[in-house]
Amino acid sequence: MSTPTTSRRLRVVVGEPGLADHDRGAEIVARALRDAGHEVIYAGPHQTPEQVVETAIQEDADLIGLFVLPGAHSTLFTELGRLLRERDADDIVVLGGGMIPEEDVPLLREAGVAKVFTPGAPTTDVTGWVAEYFSDAEQDPAPA
Numbered sequence: 001m002s003t004p005t006t007s008r009r010l011r012v013v014v015g016e017p018g019l020a021d022h023d024r025g026a027e028i029v030a031r032a033l034r035d036a037g038h039e040v041i042y043a044g045p046h047q048t049p050e051q052v053v054e055t056a057i058q059e060d061a062d063l064i065g066l067f068v069l070p071g072a073h074s075t076l077f078t079e080l081g082r083l084l085r086e087r088d089a090d091d092i093v094v095l096g097g098g099m100i101p102e103e104d105v106p107l108l109r110e111a112g113v114a115k116v117f118t119p120g121a122p123t124t125d126v127t128g129w130v131a132e133y134f135s136d137a138e139q140d141p142a143p144a
């Protein structure tokens with residue numbers, strides 16, 4: 001089976017909402033997405049969900065990728081999902097990163113997070129998942 005590719009140059013907003021100061025992971029992922037040919041807008045740390053959504057709409061983003069400090073994840077992603085729906089922008093795909101407990105992943109999926117990557121996830125897993133989701137073949141729902 002050939003590796004899924006996407007010729008699309010996606011517009012991706014990457015950031016760390018809330019009080020997270022662990023920006024290394026998000027920066028590495030931002031770099032990997034850029035090296036995979038996507039246009040990355042790095043919103044940086046200490047964003048509110050409102051600011052992230054505003055940036056994503058203004059930048060006509062295809063994808064939002066957020067690192068969240070544990071404990072804040074369910075609140076921040078739930079609010080982000082609500083705002084995206086409210087602004088009719090819930091076609092923007094949301095990815096999560098950080099130390100998110102496995103048992104909380106279903107809740108984040110419900111909040112609209114398409115995929116969560118936890119510490120140690122190879123960046124090729126992130127770029128590979130994005131390529132598969134936006135693959136040229138056809139737009140299939142995100143693999144669970």
Ligand code: B12
Nearest residue numbers: 020021022023024025026065066067070097098118119121
């Ligand atoms: C470096 C570090 C710091 C540095 C951060 C430097 C920086 N600029 O990033 C500093 C010193 C600032 C720091 C502070 C704190 N830290 Co700290 N820190 C770490 C440490 C040692 C390494 C984290 C790291 O950089 N990993 C390397 C990067 C590349 O990996 P990553 O962040 O996990 O990212 C990967 C995935 O999560 C995912 N990912 C991450 N972001 C994104 C974004 C997207 C869009 C996607 C798709 C994927 C993705 O993909 C990345 C690549 O695999 C970890 C321990 C550890 N080994 O993990 C503790 C740790 C994360 N810290 C911890 C804590 C508690 C704190 C403090 C609260 C301590 C304190 N009391 O002050 C503060 C909080 C500060 C804050 N407000 O955020 C705890 C968290 C515990 C928990 N369960 O939440 C850890 C696990 C240490 C521990 N064992 O207790 N920390």
